[in-house]
Amino acid sequence: MTRIFIPKDVAALAVGADKVAARLAAEAQSRGLAVDIVRTGSRGMLFLEPLIEVETPEGRIGYGPVKPAEVASLLDAGLLRGGAHPRRIGKVEDHPFFIRQTRLSFARCGLIDPVSLEDYAAHGGWRGLKRAIEIGPAAIIAEVTKSGLRGRGGAGFPTGIKWKTVADAPADRRYVVCNADEGDSGTFADRMIMEGDPFALIEGMTIAAVAVAASKGYVYCRSEYPHAARTFSEALVVARQAGYLGPNVLGSGHAFELELRMGAGAYVCGEETSLLDSLEGKRGIVRAKPPLPAHKGLFGRPTIVNNVLSLVAVPTVLDKGAEFYAGFGMGRSRGTMPLQIAGNVRYGGLFETAFGLTLGEIVEDIGGGTASGRPVRAVQCGGPLGAYFPVSLFDTPFDYEAFAARDGLIGHGGLVVFDDTVDMAQMARFAMEFCAIESCGKCTPCRIGSIRGVETVDRIIAGIKPAENIALLEDLCETMKFGSLCALGGFAPYPVLSALRHFPEDFTPRNALAAE
């Protein structure tokens, strides 16, 4: 029986993976070939999806992107032996997009059957949890702190310090909440984990629960992720049946129950306090801080809120040790970051690497420049609230501090590439419009400021008193930056100001009728 792996990740499904799988099953049957089709997550090389892989003595040989109509010719070419075909890419791990990666969090993604406990354990699964149970809460927190792991959801806050704060807060109950709202433009890493390696998230959350003595956890998943929700729910059932969750996790005496909740479909519900309100069944509105969620979070109890990527990094930290994890990266950005390369780019996908590559290396070398073949003009880094970086800043290393020093942020690792046809004044307008639409409405600089921002950009584009309106826009951005209650209003100015600073030529009058 030859094993053939075909992703069921939604990015692969969108380009016909199910049809390829069905055609292959039917064609193999009619030819009397014994094949075992295993549905996996994605390897992250989205430009090759649907990517099918065949197990051979030489390793897993990939073919992609495969169209259903090509299945017969693949079998004719000896697919089951890894035969030659125009779609053959060779050993998947040797592909240039893959071989340069350091896959710690995504080591299993695309490799295994996502809901097979056997596969998970055979590829290093549960080792981190077992060690965590052995060493106990204080040592777990010390290990996570020493690893230098920082929150991958946006703010880059040290994970170990957050956990210690929750562990030290006196309480009758504590919670672990996973932020899987993944609202940033161009990001899909959380989804890929939930679809491709859901036990890794369960393991990371269980380690967090042991560390802070929490008996209940929730995953708050973006409403637009039904496939992720389905796979994760299946994994929850399997993990519970096998004793990795429940009243006595792996016989440790520690109880931990985990539930999946679907989000409310609002960008602001990814902000941790409005997420908690939403989880409590209320409208998602940002809470004033203090109190921090670590002191008073879900239902008023000390709560860890961590991004999916922060939590899935933890099993590696526990299994291989803090020093191993901290051995990757640069400066205060330790470990690896799953970059999500998107937009107008030739080789889009997920690329996990140690911090420190330059933006230019990521976009030009790894991403291969634009899909349109035109020159790259701008890259928006870190989601809709991130700055637009021009090519002149391509020497910036991918590092929290280096990006901050250039008024940018790395956020959740999303990079959206634009070619030279982009209109940066429209992008600035879009940032303000996005903020206006997504604002929770609690504070004035964001609620009103974003509307005034759209109007002001419109006046600049129309050529109405451009110098005065640019000054007004800059002033408004300062007010939003420093006067907003949360980072939605506080960071919306960054794409606007970066567009103004790096692409001033786009803010000149377009409308010949407009008068000064």
Ligand SMILES: Cc1cc2nc3c(=O)[nH]c(=O)nc-3n(C[C@H](O)[C@H](O)[C@H](O)COP(=O)(O)O)c2cc1C
């Ligand atoms: C408007 C807004 C949206 C956010 N969306 C997300 C999100 O989708 N996912 C996420 O993990 N963090 C998001 N954050 C950051 C969270 O508030 C919080 O910092 C994060 O979940 C903490 O986890 P970490 O320390 O593991 O990064 C958002 C923040 C803001 C202000």
Ligand code: SF4
């Ligand atoms: S900045 Fe915007 S989203 Fe954040 S609290 Fe204020 S109104 Fe709400």
